[in-house]
Amino acid sequence: MFKINCLNPIAQVGLDNFTEEYALTDNFNEADGVLVRSASVHDRELPSSLKAIARAGAGVNNIPLDKCAEKGIVVFNTPGANANGVKEIVLAGLLLASRDIIGGVNWVNSVKNDPDVANLVEKHKSKFGGIEISGKKLGVIGLGAIGVLVANAAIKLGMEVYGYDPYISVRSAWSLSKYIKPSKSLTEIFKECDFISIHVPAMDATKGMLNEEAFKVMKHGVRILNFSRDALINEDDMIAALNSGKVYKYVTDFPTPKMASLEGVIAIPHLGASTAESEDNCAIMAVNQLIDYLENGTIHNSVNFPDCDNGYPDNAGRIAIHHRNIPNMISQFTSAVAKENINITDMINKSKGQYAYTLIDMETSATQETVKKIEEIDGVLRVRIIK
Template identity: 60%
Template sequence: MYQYHCLNQISEEGIREFTEEYAPVSRAEEADAILVRSAAMHEMEFGNKLKAVARAGAGVNNIPLDRCAEKGIVVFNTPGANANGVKELVIAGMLLASRDIIGGINWVQENEEDGNIAKDTEKAKKAFAGCELEGKKLGVIGLGAIGVLVANAAVSLGMDVYGFDPFVSVDSAWRLNRSIHHAKTADEIYKECDYITIHVPANESTKGMIDGNAISLMKKGVVLLNFARDVLVEEEAVIDALVSGQVKHYVTDFPTPVIAGVKGAIVIPHLGASTEESEDNCARMAARQIRNYLEHGNIKNSVNYPDCDMGLKGKNIRILLLHHNIPNMLGQFTKILAEDNINIADLSNKSKGGYAYTMIDIDSEITLEAVEELRAVKDVLKVRVIK
């Protein structure tokens, strides 16, 4: 029996993925797996039973990844599960920035008691006129699950789309509309496009990437959209650009004390993935990843350990070792098994940064003494045996 704990309310669509072999527990310390959305985990103490954390969403800044890795706890996220919801809001953001829809709606509400509102509307609406998206140039920085959907949707709207991503995956490349221009640098996007949307993860190389220098390369009156992470944009530089008119609108899904209320900023209260469909998709994907790992040892979409998949466990016993990525670990593992006269039927070893994961299928029983020997190997962080 496996036990799981939900730190946030998780969609029932995800919970239904668990079989009768899974039971919810009220205390995180008792869980084999934790499901989480936005709850902060940095101050949490982790129980010795904990094997996996699944984030029902893409961002994992609320999870102490390094501490989890050192304890042999695999952290999963659900990339792409909420992509359509974010894509639709990005398109809505472009429409809000191109047509003063918000200003027009506010005018109607302010004049709701005007008996001549229908007639007065014809005079007032000129103040809220805007432009159409068709024929405009859109630059998409980051062509992952969300970026690809945004780029393709913009093509369908008649926009001239430029995409930039030096690390674009083969899968993403296949899904891109053939009419999308391949920009060789981000600077090309800055110089060419009327609308620019960023869809990259927040890391040391991307934090603050939209700064004063980047904005200075952009067209005057550009519309900048950020539905990825607030830290990708230097907000003070954007405010200066809004004041000068270099940036016409900054559309962001991340309210902060700096940007909230700034004229020209369209600030949305983090609604990108806040749809029933997105929450269901993320929950289902998180639960399936937990099951695949707990029952078969397979890792997919981990952010602190490498992906590794040996399929269904089958009749063999499967040994799972999470360890530091250093030389001669495999040699030590196989030596211990050989000395216990254990035959290896299959093996896979993958690494990611400073951590590695080894899966070994054996076609005979393994003694407790051999398991303890494996645990005692220097730089081994966790050992699991699935029978």
């Protein structure tokens, strides 16, 4: 029986995929698997029972990835499950940035009880005019699941779209409209585009990437949309760019004390993936990944261990080994198994950065003695008997 703890409410359509082999628990400290959305895991002690954490969403900055990796705890996310929901709010952001819709609505609310409201509207509506997005240049930074959808949709709205992603996947490249102009550098995006939408993860290489140096290259009056992470923006430099008029509008899904009340900022309360469909899709994907890992040892969409799939374990035994990505590990594993007179029928090994993962299928079930011998190998982080 696997015990599953939910740190946030998870859509029932996802939880319904658990069979009678699973039980939900309110106790984090006894869980085999954890489902989470936005709750922080950083300050929690990770119990020895915990084998995997599945994030129902894309961002994983609320999870201590290295700490989990060192304990052999796989962290999953659900890339693409909420992509359409985010795409749609980005398109709304484009319109909010191009026309003062919010200002106009707020003004109408302030005079809605005036009996002469219709005449007032005709007199004051020019204050809330704007520009059309058709014919304008949009730069999309990051062409993953969301960026591709945004770029393709913008083409259909009549925009001229530039795309930048030096690490674009084959799948994304196949999905991208042929009308997207590939940019070889961020500088080209900054120089050419009237609108810029950023869709990259927050990591050391991207934090603060929209800063004073970047703003200097951009067009005067550029409109910037950020539905990825607040850390991608250098806030002090953004404030200066807004005050100077270099940035005309900044639409963000991540209100912060510095930005929320600033002139020229449209701050949305993190609604990018807040649709019933996105929450359902993320829950289903997170639960299925958790089940596949716990039952079969299969890893798909992990952010701290490599993807690894050796199919359904149709042999008598399978063990899963989390270990450091260092030389001579495989020979030590096979030697440990051989000393127990167990024949290996299949094996797969994958690595990701400093960590690696090995699945070994055998003709007979692994013994605790086999597990103990492998655990004693320097560099092994965790050994688990799948069957």
